[in-house]
Amino acid sequence: MRKFTKEESEGAVLAILKNHVGVENAITDSMIRHIIQVADPDDRKPSAGLRDVINSLRQQGEPICSGLVGYWYAVDIDELEQNINALDGRALKIMSATKGMKECLNRWKTRGQNSLL
Numbered sequence: 009m010r011k012f013t014k015e016e017s018e019g020a021v022l023a024i025l026k027n028h029v030g031v032e033n034a035i036t037d038s039m040i041r042h043i044i045q046v047a048d049p050d051d052r053k054p055s056a057g058l059r060d061v062i063n064s065l066r067q068q069g070e071p072i073c074s075g076l077v078g079y080w081y082a083v084d085i086d087e088l089e090q091n092i093n094a095l096d097g098r099a100l101k102i103m104s105a106t107k108g109m110k111e112c113l114n115r116w117k118t119r120g121q122n123s124l125l
Contacts, residue, residue: 012044017061018068020044025072030083037078 012020024043028035037058062079066072071082073091082088116122 021061025081029081034078034080
């Protein structure tokens with residue numbers, strides 16, 4: 009598998025997604041990876057490399073949506089807002105889980121524990 013530069017990967021993924029506008033035209037991550045053979049720079053799972061590319065494109069302001077059906081380019085404001093709300097919900101759940109784990113860590117440190125066993 010050829011390793012693309014970050015810019016090459018982003019350009020290829022963006023070109024694909026701009027041809028998949030609206031949730032009804034979503035494309036799966038495995039299909040995107042099959043088309044462009046995205047290689048992960050850290051040799052993690054290939055889907056992790058694609059997620060990194062998608063994340064970077066979103067940070068650059070590209071309206072890339074995702075869901076159970078795959079990835080797609082937002083067709084309108086409503087679709088983009090729905091996807092933003094879903095991402096916000098996921099982020100809040102992750103932050104809540106992190107908070108709980110930090111509380112556990114603090115309890116362990118207070119008791120001088122290194123493990124549960």
